[in-house]
Amino acid sequence: MTSAAGLDRGLLVAGDHVLVRAEGFTFVNEVRRRLFARLDQAVTDQRAGQMRRLLVRVNAIASHDRTEAEDGIVARATGYFNSLDHPTRKAMEEAASAERAATETVGRVRGLLRILRRYDAYSHETRSRVEELLRAAAAAEDRLTAGQTREVALWKKRFDDGAPLPPSPLHKQVARRHWIQRTCPHCHAGLGKDCVLAEGTRAGKVRQFPHDERLQPIVDERKARQTATPRPWRVYDLTCPDCGVGYNSPCESPAGPHRTRVELAKEYSRQHKPPPTK
Numbered sequence: 001m002t003s004a005a006g007l008d009r010g011l012l013v014a015g016d017h018v019l020v021r022a023e024g025f026t027f028v029n030e031v032r033r034r035l036f037a038r039l040d041q042a043v044t045d046q047r048a049g050q051m052r053r054l055l056v057r058v059n060a061i062a063s064h065d066r067t068e069a070e071d072g073i074v075a076r077a078t079g080y081f082n083s084l085d086h087p088t089r090k091a092m093e094e095a096a097s098a099e100r101a102a103t104e105t106v107g108r109v110r111g112l113l114r115i116l117r118r119y120d121a122y123s124h125e126t127r128s129r130v131e132e133l134l135r136a137a138a139a140a141e142d143r144l145t146a147g148q149t150r151e152v153a154l155w156k157k158r159f160d161d162g163a164p165l166p167p168s169p170l171h172k173q174v175a176r177r178h179w180i181q182r183t184c185p186h187c188h189a190g191l192g193k194d195c196v197l198a199e200g201t202r203a204g205k206v207r208q209f210p211h212d213e214r215l216q217p218i219v220d221e222r223k224a225r226q227t228a229t230p231r232p233w234r235v236y237d238l239t240c241p242d243c244g245v246g247y248n249s250p251c252e253s254p255a256g257p258h259r260t261r262v263e264l265a266k267e268y269s270r271q272h273k274p275p276p277t278k
Ligand SMILES: [Zn+2]
Pocket: 184, 185, 186, 187, 188, 189, 195, 196, 210, 211, 214
């Protein structure tokens, strides 16, 4: 067998092009060296669970061209593992299966975060994914990377701070022709411009829907108008200035209501005066 150091030296003298490959080899060799060292230590410490996990990795990435020393470590670990009684091995298999499940959970977190990077808010579009993310992240416990933990924390904050979601998405309640005439207070998109993602790795890219902050005022104004504007006056709601007949009585004129009565009803409607409720 070739010594790793000798192989590296041979490549290093062959020029810069090979130097990069040599560094690659050095890295792989270093990973491999550490893996066997950890396995060796696990055998010495008789830590069966760790041993089993490391054996799986050793067989996956270093099944060929082992040195005698490496073969020795694997043989010791395998021997130890096979010497364990049935209940111990069963417990270990269970631990390993729990470990596999945890690894899958971490994978799910990674996948969800990748998708969620296209969004910048907790919304109808992101709700189910965010909820799943928070569950998966809680199950993954301390197995997430620092970066993943930060991203999860950001979604947790958006989830906690967000107003309760409206019964239906706001973008379905307000047509484009309405919101496009406003600026967005969240991403500062100008008149006639689409909203853009306000934060995250895709910040500045056009957003699928306008921000709720841009839509909410329009919905609120609509609601306010509906409650604030009284119904228009009917002609018979008021006393006729001309013939003096009162509420709900027709004018004493064969041609219909007097013009002044009609005009006054219009005027009261324009002034949003509340008509009589009797
Ligand atoms: Zn916006």
